[in-house]
Amino acid sequence: MASRTFTLKRPGVGERIGKPLHVRIWEHRVLYLFLLPCVVSLLVFSYFPMYGATIAFRDYSFRLGILRSPWVGFRHFEAFFGHFMFMDVFRNTVVISALRLIFVHPAPIILALMLNELRLHRFKRIVQSFSYLPNFVSWVVVISIMTIVFTPHGGIVNNFRSYFGLPPLFFMGEARFFYPFLILSDIWKNVGWGTIIYLSALTSINQELYESAALDGAGRLRMCWHVSLPSIKMTIGILLILSMANILNVGFEQVFLMQQPANMHISEVFSTFVLRIGLAQGRFELATAAGLFQSTVTLIMLLGVNAFSKRFFEVSIF
16 A cells, blocks of 8 residues: 655745735734733723823813813913923923933943952842842832931931031931932932843853953953943943933932922922822813923933934944
């Protein structure tokens, strides 16, 4: 009895591409089913509410609703630009964003490079664990601890000052301490979490590069500068772009909790301004206009940083 030989033929690239879209979706329907909750949540919570942004161009009324409220053009933007707090809000947002970019963004890189140079692995793990534990503490708890420590009424710092005959200071209420406390607390809370990404990038560096640098007489500092940093520059560029996408939000929760009447002139930013104008005063049109202006400036900055990263870090997201 003659035997038959069966040959399995894999479809070519042209055959796979030539299939209609609905056929390919049906073939991979299980994978698309897993993707469906993410798509639905994105549409419901991100894209559908975008129509509410038209409030900035309408004379909004609860009775008429968004769809039936009359259009007023750019009147609310003119009111926002003419608001007595506009320049302060704009300046404070830019200053805080610049301080975060200068001090907060490089902090995880520096800590990751320092941990990468440690040879005591147990000590390295302990430092890394203690550095990223604050990330799990909410800003409400962090600011509460800072208030207790620095309060002029029985705080640890002011009690220590009293031993030397120094008068108590209201650190959390004085404007001159706002920016230092804001940046230092942000670094303390988030530096460890960002270090994880950079450490994983450092561990993927080929060790032969370090050996070649050592043969050329390079010390540990030169190895960090000429081997470690160039090897993780793509990671630095990507995280810089991602952080820039949220840079003008300047950590709403942290800033809002640290605000005091004495530092309001340097702590009021776009996100807190929108909250006070929109919810406290019920001026939803003006708050929406401020939010749209903030988003527009963020988009411009994101495009600029993406071009900068593409030129100097050789990486971009589009």
